[in-house]
Amino acid sequence: MSKLNTYRSGPDEHGHFGIYGGRYVAETLMPLILELEGAYRAAKADPAFQAEMDHFLKHYVGRPNPLYYAERMTKHLGGAKIYFKREELNHTGAHKINNCLGQMLLARRMGKTRIIAETGAGQHGVATATVCARFNLPCTVYMGAVDVERQKPNVFRMRLLGASVTPVTSGAATLKDAMNEALRDWVTNVADTFYIIGTAAGPHPYPELVRDFQSVIGNEIKSQIMEAEGRQPDLLIACVGGGSNAIGMFHPFLDDQNVEIVGVEAAGEGLDKRHAASIAGGRPGVLHGNRTYLLQDGDGQIEEAHSISAGLDYPGIGPEHAWLADTKRVEYAPITDQEALDAFKLCSELEGIIPALESSHAIAELLKRAPKMGKDQIVVVNISGRGDKDIFTVAKALGVEI
Amino acid sequence: MSADNIAGGEARIRARFDALKREGRSGLVTYLMAGDPDYETSLALLKGLPGAGADIIEWGLPFTDPMADGPSIQAAGLRALAGGQTLAKTIQQVRAFREGDVTTPIILMGYYNPIYSYGVDRFLADARAAGIDGLIIVDLPPEEDDELCKPALAAGLSFIRLATPTTDDQRLPKVLTNTSGFVYYVSITGITGAGSAQATDIDAAVARLKSHTDLPVAVGFGIKTAAQAGDVARSADAAVVGSALVARVAGGLDDAGKPKAGLVDGVLGAVAELAGGVRKARG
Numbered sequence: 001m002s003k004l005n006t007y008r009s010g011p012d013e014h015g016h017f018g019i020y021g022g023r024y025v026a027e028t029l030m031p032l033i034l035e036l037e038g039a040y041r042a043a044k045a046d047p048a049f050q051a052e053m054d055h056f057l058k059h060y061v062g063r064p065n066p067l068y069y070a071e072r073m074t075k076h077l078g079g080a081k082i083y084f085k086r087e088e089l090n091h092t093g094a095h096k097i098n099n100c101l102g103q104m105l106l107a108r109r110m111g112k113t114r115i116i117a118e119t120g121a122g123q124h125g126v127a128t129a130t131v132c133a134r135f136n137l138p139c140t141v142y143m144g145a146v147d148v149e150r151q152k153p154n155v156f157r158m159r160l161l162g163a164s165v166t167p168v169t170s171g172a173a174t175l176k177d178a179m180n181e182a183l184r185d186w187v188t189n190v191a192d193t194f195y196i197i198g199t200a201a202g203p204h205p206y207p208e209l210v211r212d213f214q215s216v217i218g219n220e221i222k223s224q225i226m227e228a229e230g231r232q233p234d235l236l237i238a239c240v241g242g243g244s245n246a247i248g249m250f251h252p253f254l255d256d257q258n259v260e261i262v263g264v265e266a267a268g269e270g271l272d273k274r275h276a277a278s279i280a281g282g283r284p285g286v287l288h289g290n291r292t293y294l295l296q297d298g299d300g301q302i303e304e305a306h307s308i309s310a311g312l313d314y315p316g317i318g319p320e321h322a323w324l325a326d327t328k329r330v331e332y333a334p335i336t337d338q339e340a341l342d343a344f345k346l347c348s349e350l351e352g353i354i355p356a357l358e359s360s361h362a363i364a365e366l367l368k369r370a371p372k373m374g375k376d377q378i379v380v381v382n383i384s385g386r387g388d389k390d391i392f393t394v395a396k397a398l399g400v401e402i
Numbered sequence: 403m404s405a406d407n408i409a410g411g412e413a414r415i416r417a418r419f420d421a422l423k424r425e426g427r428s429g430l431v432t433y434l435m436a437g438d439p440d441y442e443t444s445l446a447l448l449k450g451l452p453g454a455g456a457d458i459i460e461w462g463l464p465f466t467d468p469m470a471d472g473p474s475i476q477a478a479g480l481r482a483l484a485g486g487q488t489l490a491k492t493i494q495q496v497r498a499f500r501e502g503d504v505t506t507p508i509i510l511m512g513y514y515n516p517i518y519s520y521g522v523d524r525f526l527a528d529a530r531a532a533g534i535d536g537l538i539i540v541d542l543p544p545e546e547d548d549e550l551c552k553p554a555l556a557a558g559l560s561f562i563r564l565a566t567p568t569t570d571d572q573r574l575p576k577v578l579t580n581t582s583g584f585v586y587y588v589s590i591t592g593i594t595g596a597g598s599a600q601a602t603d604i605d606a607a608v609a610r611l612k613s614h615t616d617l618p619v620a621v622g623f624g625i626k627t628a629a630q631a632g633d634v635a636r637s638a639d640a641a642v643v644g645s646a647l648v649a650r651v652a653g654g655l656d657d658a659g660k661p662k663a664g665l666v667d668g669v670l671g672a673v674a675e676l677a678g679g680v681r682k683a684r685g
Binding site: 024179191298300 | 471472544577592
């Protein structure tokens with residue numbers, strides 16, 4: 001495909017990024033999705049909404065967070081100069097809160113009085129429960145029963161924050177089933193309920209609005225790297241599950257053709273075994289309101305994803321990523337569980353930063369690329385979350401009992 | 403083209419509603435999941451439905467992620483998939499059914515991805531040839547009509563749309579555009595198998611739909627008993643029963659998920675009871 005003049009104009013008025021995206025939902029939800037779109041357009045055009053966002057991003061989330069020069073990692077790899085975008089320093093420990101805050105302020109504008117969300121690892125659930133506590137709205141989080149069992153600390157956090165956590169036993173009892181159950185709740189409670197989707201996927205306008213709320217990441221990088229280096233980076237790396245931290249980092253740079261961009265998918269046990277790499281190992285299909293790359297069998301039935309990182313353990317990917325992959329503006333690379341674990345340990349030891357297992361996938365890709373780059377080149381890696389939540393998983397993988 | 407094919411598709415649905423009108427009664431639409439619990443048992447159910455009193459058949463296409471369905475139909479879909487059901491086998495069952503019945507309309511009901519995966523053009527050709535007359539695809543609202551709705555209409559299949567309590571007068575014309583065969587009014591906001599709506603609400607909703615369209619109106623979601631089906635059948639052109647019948651299938655399985663003796667008769671007996679309720683409604 002030839003280069004486009006812009007990669008930032010999507011989605012079109014029907015919510016499509018090329019053939020991806022769209023609004024594949026039951027009729028009961030259509031009026032709500034149209035209402036949400038209208039409310040979002042109005043909020044976007046209202047300076048008071050942006051001012052409110054900016055206020056809470058600064059005083060509650062703690063933005064801007066640093067763009068940190070990873071000196072020891074740079075020396076260790078001996079190639080490009082490495083910067084970390086420190087999303088893990090946000091309140092609640094990940095980028096998720098940027099989006100939750102935006103959607104919460106939108107829900108309040110729309111007069112909604114009840115919040116629902118889905119969660120896999122529990123990071124989005126915790127961020128949603130957090131803003132619900134802050135803005136005093138009741139919150140129900142759907143979480144696969146399997147995930148409830150393997151992410152107990154986050155379940156406890158959500159309950160401390162006043163949220164009700166509903167274990168989902170249908171289907172495979174993981175993230176995709178939690179999303180099905182949240183959609184079923186929404187179909188039932190259409191009048192008062194706002195569904196805070198946790199990633200840049202789902203029916204239009206969710207992929208667009210989540211991207212916009214997360215674009216604060218890329219926008220901050222743009223000005224911070226100018227201040228630090230006087231120029232834009234050569235390479236951006238972020239991990240991609242649904243892809244909200246990645247699209248938030250990438251989107252402001254999509255038209256800067258000199259900036260190379262890599263999204264990292266979870267290759268689990270390897271692409272020929274169980275994995276969660278929907279671009280490398282899937283094909284286009286329709287699920288959860290949008291068309292995108294999906295892990296599916298020959299009959300269009302959705303397959304289970306696998307990753308050591310619960311936050312990447314989803315059989316799809318946001319529709320804008322699907323389009324960016326097809327247009328080749330962004331390269332998508334697979335990283336296995338083992339490679340991510342190695343990167344997790346290395347980053348902890350070299351930089352004193354324990355990254356989330358999700359973010360460790362991005363660091364693992366950095367380990368492959370930075371040594372091949374020149375010392376005058378600059379890489380920015382998004383450290384999308386902190387790894388405290390993962391210590392039990394990592395200990396288990398390393399055979400350590402804690 | 404054979405005589406059967408000429409009478410198929412939208413024409414077969416229209417002929418059935420015309421016949422119901424002549425008989426002065428409402429119809430019974432039954433939903434079962436194709437392949438639940440296995441191919442042969444569900445084919446026996448399919449073949450037995452018209453004799454038990456089903457006027458129109460909704461044949462469920464199993465999908466791993468049925469986001470608008472309640473526990474009964476979710477479980478039925480997973481049972482069918484575990485039993486090896488596919489879209490191709492679902493179409494094959496209809497082909498087998500048509501060898502003995504050319505008048506009862508069959509509507510394939512499900513989600514889009516298995517059809518998209520199969521290929522829209524190939525699917526429409528195979529579905530039409532097998533004797534499928536219409537489609538209800540839950541996750542294809544009018545906003546996505548280019549995907550399947552318009553090609554289906556061009557192929558002579560009906561595309562039946564769901565209207566819901568959230569479909570207001572402003573949106574209704576959009577929902578009715580490109581709808582054919584009948585309109586399926588979902589009487590509650592919620593998933594299949596959830597609580598049922600008040601009869602008075604249904605009468606008002608049917609009247610509202612009738613002021614917008616000449617198409618027959620079928621009403622479903624939450625109908626479990628012959629009496630409830632009768633209540634709906636007073637004003638609606640047809641009453642749809644799904645989860646209650648699917649639950650009867652589940653009740654007829656042993657601990658290993660295999661059909662116990664009498665499963666087919668039990669389910670068809672329940673269909674006959676519902677048909678009795680519908681037929682007495684305007685009596």
